[in-house]
Amino acid sequence: MNARPKKSFGQHFLHEKRYIERIVSAISPRADDFVVEIGPGEGALTLPLLAAAGKLTAIELDTDLIPGLQARAASVGELSIIHSDVLKVDFTALAHRHGVERLRIAGNLPYYISSPILFHCVEHAQAIQDMCFMLQKEVVDRMAAEPGSKVYGRLSVMLQLACRVEPLFVVPPGAFRPPPKVDSAVVRLVPLAADQLPDADPERIHAIVKAAFAQRRKTLGNALKNVMDSEAIMSADVDPKARAETLSPQDYVRLARVPAA
Numbered sequence: 001m002n003a004r005p006k007k008s009f010g011q012h013f014l015h016e017k018r019y020i021e022r023i024v025s026a027i028s029p030r031a032d033d034f035v036v037e038i039g040p041g042e043g044a045l046t047l048p049l050l051a052a053a054g055k056l057t058a059i060e061l062d063t064d065l066i067p068g069l070q071a072r073a074a075s076v077g078e079l080s081i082i083h084s085d086v087l088k089v090d091f092t093a094l095a096h097r098h099g100v101e102r103l104r105i106a107g108n109l110p111y112y113i114s115s116p117i118l119f120h121c122v123e124h125a126q127a128i129q130d131m132c133f134m135l136q137k138e139v140v141d142r143m144a145a146e147p148g149s150k151v152y153g154r155l156s157v158m159l160q161l162a163c164r165v166e167p168l169f170v171v172p173p174g175a176f177r178p179p180p181k182v183d184s185a186v187v188r189l190v191p192l193a194a195d196q197l198p199d200a201d202p203e204r205i206h207a208i209v210k211a212a213f214a215q216r217r218k219t220l221g222n223a224l225k226n227v228m229d230s231e232a233i234m235s236a237d238v239d240p241k242a243r244a245e246t247l248s249p250q251d252y253v254r255l256a257r258v259p260a261a
């Protein structure tokens with residue numbers, strides 16, 4: 001189990017048993033769950049998850065890790081490895097192919113692409129029962145941030161409109177080999193039921209949120225001037241003089257519902 005961790009793949013292998021146990025217990029996989037792990041690495045989470053669920057699908061980009069993982073899993077359960085970049089895996093199609101309604105996704109994510117992975121999962125949220133991820137603590141803080149907070153931004157709004165965000169616990173650098181430079185945290189994301197999803201075009205919401213936070217020091221009227229005018233902003237009951245970080249996720253949904261001029 002001593003492959004040299006590759007920086008380019010964001011490899012920080014978890015070795016402290018108590019954190020591994022806490023993550024596995026937060027997931028508590030059952031035999032009838034379809035569990036998908038992103039970035040199994042050397043199997044720190046894979047093997048205990050596999051032992052609990054009996055079968056598991058893991059998505060790993062680093063070819064060099066795959067034979068060792070297969071060998072270690074052989075006596076534990078049925079491990080199926082998808083050798084791919086997770087961003088290319090269509091979770092909705094994966095669920096359909098296996099005849100399951102919803103996947104349970106887990107992973108100690110490669111931090112260099114943690115936000116793209118989160119957005120990718122959100123796109124497939126209706127095929128996902130829940131997600132339990134280890135991320136930089138700073139990213140988890142942004143995901144769970146409330147309006148008015150310094151770290152409230154695009155990630156907070158887009159994730160909170162798609163999922164319930166539950167930060168679980170912090171994991172210090174020393175729990176990994178090699179230790180990352182920052183604290184990490186485990187978070188659970190539970191996709192909202194279809195009837196709780198925003199009643200507006202997701203792409204329109206995204207365009208507005210992106211424009212608003214791209215210039216977060218400006219007033220909304222200014223930041224959104226290429227997307228909608230002040231009159232349209234007011235028609236959504238939002239003050240064009242307000243700043244992006246003071247609006248709730250629901251305010252953005254109302255802005256996205258204003259018919260385009």
Ligand code: SAM
Nearest residue numbers: 009012013014039040041044061085086108110
């Ligand atoms: N789960 C292991 C653990 O906790 O020790 C490894 C976690 S390590 C932080 C991230 C893992 O994701 C590595 O195994 C890395 O090779 C893999 N990885 C990196 N980029 C990936 C990508 N685009 N798609 C899938 N896996 C990736």
